[in-house]
Amino acid sequence: MAEGGTTLEYTPTWVVALVCSVIVIISLAVERFLHYIGKVLKKNNQKPLFEALQKIKEELMLLGFISLLLTVFQGMIAKICISEELASKWLPCDKKAHKAATKSTAHFESFFSSFTSHHGAGRRLLAESSASSDYCAGKGKVPLLSITALHHLHIFIFVLAVVHVTFCALTILFGGAKIRKWKQWEDSASKEEHNLATGNPFSSTKYIQVQDHDFIKNRFQGLGKSYVLMGWLHSFFKQFYGSVTKSDYTTLRLGFIMTHCRGNPKFNFHKYLMRTLEADFKKVVGISWYLWLFVVIFLLINIDGWHTYFWIAFFPFILLLAVGTKLEHIISQLAHEVAEKHIAIEGDLVVQPSDDHFWFNRPRIVLILIHIILFQNSFELAFFFWIWVQYGFDSCIMGRVRFIIPRLVIGCFIQFICSYSTLPLYVIVTQMGSSFKKAIFDEHIQDGLVGWARMAKKKNTNKNAADGSSKVGHKEEYPSVIQLQKLSNK
Template sequence: MILSFLKHKVTRVKDHDFIKDRFVGMGKCSAIRGWLRSFFKQFYGSVTKSDYVALRLGFIMTHCKANPKFNFHKYMIRALEDDFKKVVGISWYLWLFVVVFLLMNVNGLHVYFWISFIPFFLLLAVGTKLEHIIIQLAQEVAEKHVAIEGELVVHPSDDHFWFRRPKVVLFFIHFILFQNAFEIAFVFWIWVQYGFDSCIMGKVAYIIPRLIIGLFIQVLCSYSTLPLYALVTQMGTHFKKSIFDEHIQAKVVGWALHAKKKTAHSGGTNDSSQDGPATSTSAFKGIQLSQINQNQQS
């Protein structure tokens, strides 16, 4: 009876769907195969059910081990909504990029045609990187374990991301969508203001590819890159503040401000001997809060 139970519980790592779909072997050739697989995978079935289940369990076992019923999907959507507010915003460096290329728009250079390739290639690089992070997580488990008891658990880490910062991916997506939106809007603005045959519009041979590239970027980013981003960026070392509900976030912020004011007030009105316990308590709370804030950064 015990042996039959163990048979069902202990399984070979490579028999798991997550490993079978992502494991590419070891060595230099396998690394090249892994990057090639990641590149093409972003165009079809970028996130499978086994990927989601494995990454969800890895997140819960790392950050919410005491709460196995944690609603990971709700947290992931809330985190994406918070990040989307940044994606639709406009930063000074994005406008600076636009101004530089406006000044470089000299007749004969076709700057607007060549600039459209920047978000195109950058989007392919981001999608490939996100897919490769999933492969790296699968490789780590496959290399460390031959067989495993129970569910397969991956180990999130910032080491898999560019510069060990998951937020770099958000920066690139922000730039891609802004630049692509600017490209498409600029074409239609010139069309409405000056007409399709105007000299400002340029040659048709350069306009059509720009519009095709812009449409391709929008479709691929919506269909593949953003869902990949929403899931894979949760595989960093730290969780995001979206792990808390809005009312809990408000309470934490309110408590932090209260503790800060109390510490400042106590330090300014009482001497050190009288305020030893109160100051120590407030300082301890401040340290706890800084640790929570550090944990919330991705």
């Protein structure tokens, strides 16, 4: 029998069976719930969201593997000994202050401790921690990481992943709700194009002054020679109110269609934006390796007196404002280019999409930055709630109240602005790049293109093996416009 705890040899079978049943039932319920959601998404032909669900399952499996590693190797980790001098450096809390306030205990922690003590779990955890301490004490050292600290770290990693996935889902949900409101602008633009009497549905014979166009007046007129400075200042404040107006939407929509879909004037731009949002959700909801690296760095610099988590809260905050300002400024640049080139135009105003407006000519960078913003904000809030539950509000790790309140306010602000302003801005402005995304095609057209590409590769391989020529029949390998139109009508 282990010291201070009861093994399975002397545990009632009904207790073991009951605990296992509860764990299995909860696990199966979660698995069936995710499976049901997947079936619904497949039935509704929402492949991007289904892939995002698969990504969430991968994250849960990774968490399970991390949990398994921590559980299996906790004894070995606890028996790695280091010197007391090394263990007293870079502490999150001052040991002297901790000894003076040992009675400060977490409410939830004391509750769970009293509950688990009846089953021997609490005593077993303390006994194992004591055993590892005695093992290192015999060598005149201390454990690298105690069983208790390893257990708390285990819980934090789980809380962080769950909070990140939840907050990303809420952001996409609220952002998508705002983008759906643009549907009326799409219907209005399509109706106006349909009612045009001329053969070209995108223009009319009416001439208008560029400066009188709503898109130009809202973004450029009145800035004068101070456009460089005032343009950025205007973009900064514009992200907080009316970030995308009807004139913005219709003008950017027309510019996209005239650049990438000139032969399809009835292209549903709003439906394309929703498919793009769903496809990007799969990338945002995951936790990439560099995000885990950020976690390690932030845990490293959480040193007493540094107030690290207060200053870190400003990182996603500043990054969010920079991204929102940049996206708004790209729309202003498009308006500025048209105003410089034309005095009057015939018909509707058409902007020219280009990658030159984006950082390093890569619109994709914006999505990476939004991914970092959401994760950092999730990290801040997850760390706060974990400390509150695990150690209590008065814990030294929590920090002072004057540092806690700004962190919470900033976290809520980031979540709100990112959902209702930055994300919708990203979805529409990143379409102003030089190329379009594969979401421009419906799912069955994408599958058809992939199939054609595979067939072309296979035929070319066979022909190369037969006569050594790779230039035969290339025009017949790929789908024609007529074939794509047939697919789209299915």
